[in-house]
Amino acid sequence: MPSPTRFLVLAALLVSATAIVPPGHQGLPHQTPTDITHPTPDNAVIVDTANQVDQKTAPPVDTPPNAAVAPTLVTAVDGTITNTTVADVASTSRRRRHHQIARKFGRDPGDGLAKRQAGKFEKVFDGLAAGQHDASIQGTAYLTYTVVNNATYNVQGCLDWCSTIKGCVFVNVYYEFNNYLLDFVFGEKSNLKCAAYGDLHTAAEKLNFGGQASYPQVGNETVPLTYITQSSGWGLDSLVDPDTPDGYELVFGPTGGANNAPGYMGFSFIDKYDVDACALLCNGRGVDPNGGGCAYFNIWRAVVDGVPTTYTCSMYYLVADESTAVNYGQGPLVVTLSRGYARKSALIDGGFEGYTACDDFCLTESYANWVGTSPSGGTFDASIFFFQAYAHTGHGSALLGSAFGIDGEAGSLTPAQPLQTDKGANYVVQCFMSSAFSGPQIEAAAKVDILWNGERVGGTSGFTEYAFVQASVVATGSDKLVFVGGSAPVWTFIDDCKVYKV
Ligand SMILES: *[C@@H]1O[C@H](CO)[C@@H](O)[C@H](O)[C@H]1NC(C)=O
Numbered sequence: 059m060p061s062p063t064r065f066l067v068l069a070a071l072l073v074s075a076t077a078i079v080p081p082g083h084q085g086l087p088h089q090t091p092t093d094i095t096h097p098t099p100d101n102a103v104i105v106d107t108a109n110q111v112d113q114k115t116a117p118p119v120d121t122p123p124n125a126a127v128a129p130t131l132v133t134a135v136d137g138t139i140t141n142t143t144v145a146d147v148a149s150t151s152r153r154r155r156h157h158q159i160a161r162k163f164g165r166d167p168g169d170g171l172a173k174r175q176a177g178k179f180e181k182v183f184d185g186l187a188a189g190q191h192d193a194s195i196q197g198t199a200y201l202t203y204t205v206v207n208n209a210t211y212n213v214q215g216c217l218d219w220c221s222t223i224k225g226c227v228f229v230n231v232y233y234e235f236n237n238y239l240l241d242f243v244f245g246e247k248s249n250l251k252c253a254a255y256g257d258l259h260t261a262a263e264k265l266n267f268g269g270q271a272s273y274p275q276v277g278n279e280t281v282p283l284t285y286i287t288q289s290s291g292w293g294l295d296s297l298v299d300p301d302t303p304d305g306y307e308l309v310f311g312p313t314g315g316a317n318n319a320p321g322y323m324g325f326s327f328i329d330k331y332d333v334d335a336c337a338l339l340c341n342g343r344g345v346d347p348n349g350g351g352c353a354y355f356n357i358w359r360a361v362v363d364g365v366p367t368t369y370t371c372s373m374y375y376l377v378a379d380e381s382t383a384v385n386y387g388q389g390p391l392v393v394t395l396s397r398g399y400a401r402k403s404a405l406i407d408g409g410f411e412g413y414t415a416c417d418d419f420c421l422t423e424s425y426a427n428w429v430g431t432s433p434s435g436g437t438f439d440a441s442i443f444f445f446q447a448y449a450h451t452g453h454g455s456a457l458l459g460s461a462f463g464i465d466g467e468a469g470s471l472t473p474a475q476p477l478q479t480d481k482g483a484n485y486v487v488q489c490f491m492s493s494a495f496s497g498p499q500i501e502a503a504a505k506v507d508i509l510w511n512g513e514r515v516g517g518t519s520g521f522t523e524y525a526f527v528q529a530s531v532v533a534t535g536s537d538k539l540v541f542v543g544g545s546a547p548v549w550t551f552i553d554d555c556k557v558y559k560v
């Protein structure tokens with residue numbers, strides 16, 4: 059029984075609501091017309107930034123061999139040069155567990171080994187004759203180096219070692235003279251360096267001539283400078299196809315075209331071709347107020363004047379495909395190895411586009427993908443609409459609150475099947491919700507709860523036009539998602555829901 063005051067408030071609301079034509083009768087949506095132009099990449103900024111980054115390296119003179127491969131670095135974010143880890147960039151917009159950062163590159167005697175051996179290393183370029191000064195590669199995607207037994211020019215020893223380094227597709231073999239640490243300090247007592255790279259390089263990139271003072275100064279004697287001889291390059295005949303990152307699916311690639319697609323959120327440059335790093339950047343990208351979370355990324359390599367220069371991750375809130383992968387480069391910059399990956403949603407038909415019983419206006423309590431339920435005595439307290447004017451995008455949306463304004467009960471909306479998830483993994487539920495239909499005064503009482511296996515994990519309250527709502531959850535492997543709310547004439551529309559693994 060409502061208290062007398064509550065009853066009066068309700069009565070007043072009903073009176074003021076009498077003028078409102080309910081959604082079930084195709085009433086007017088109280089909504090600012092969405093005139094959103096979905097942004098596309100600013101390719102000039104990308105090219106400009108590619109001309110500024112310098113992520114080409116050679117093994118340092120003063121670092122011991124066999125150092126662990128450093129985590130992938132982010133060298134630019136949206137046109138600003140940076141030098142930071144993927145974890146740091148991803149957690150700036152969303153605080154995430156750092157230990158989840160996958161290590162694609164690094165020592166991997168497992169599947170990486172099998173893959174590397176499937177490829178065939180070929181000589182890419184020869185070293186100069188033994189007596190001449192040569193130069194080592196100064197290139198992108200440097201991983202780490204070792205020294206191999208220098209009794210012979212031991213290319214095989216280098217290739218064998220490379221096959222134990224995940225992501226190694228190219229090695230540069232060379233002697234480095236006058237390096238005091240190699241000659242006297244490091245245990246290997248070898249000056250035959252073997253540098254591993256995650257990208258293929260050519261003789262045009264022999265740019266490290268040594269010339270560093272490594273020996274200690276003794277009295278007034280001239281310190282001999284380092285120099286390099288017999289620098290040869292060995293690479294796989296083609297780059298290894300990367301494993302698809304967890305939570306994603308390959309949409310296209312590799313091709314020579316980057317996406318020029320709508321829903322662009324921005325880009326990062328990374329220091330090697332690391333699809334896992336792009337996935338983490340996409341997961342941690344934050345949200346676009348109109349478009350929601352990152353739903354897709356496009357990774358590609360920028361080759362400038364024939365030389366690998368940087369690796370781009372472009373992020374989108376709309377899933378793109380090969381039809382828009384038409385940016386082949388600009389001037390000396392050529393797009394290579396472009397691949398698109400879509401983020402998988404554990405939620406089937408979260409945009410309610412699967413309800414297609416009409417082509418203009420219709421509604422239902424349930425269809426193949428979603429089930430709306432009313433409490434006993436309630437009518438259409440949760441429903442699904444085909445009507446473009448009510449949708450955030452497309453033509454489908456769901457409604458909580460009696461669609462014809464018959465009762466004031468809260469409805470429940472749930473997917474027809476439990477969500478197939480990875481047990482124990484973290485997910486995020488993302489939706490757009492609009493509690494605006496009856497205007498600010500009435501909709502001030504709006505309230506929708508997101509229930510995950512019966513527990514409230516988030517929701518929305520108060521008057522709002524379509525706005526992004528999200529909740530973090532932990533999966534059990536088969537999960538029940540329910541949206542509960544509405545109390546006509548307090549209605550809430552729901553659209554464009556995703557359940558992403560993070
Ligand atoms: C980037 O950071 C790493 C680690 O902090 C450092 O070793 C390196 O010198 C930095 N590079 C640039 C270009 O600042």
Ligand SMILES: *[C@@H]1O[C@H](CO)[C@@H](O)[C@H](O)[C@H]1NC(C)=O
Nearest residue numbers: 208209240241247248249250
């Ligand atoms: C092998 O490397 C060691 C250490 O740098 C050096 O002293 C020696 O001369 C090298 N031997 C050959 C054959 O180059």
Ligand SMILES: *[C@@H]1O[C@H](CO)[C@@H](O)[C@H](O)[C@H]1NC(C)=O
Nearest residue numbers: 275276277278279280281282
């Ligand atoms: C170096 O020092 C020695 C003795 O201290 C001296 O005899 C010699 O002339 C010096 N050489 C040069 C090039 O200064």
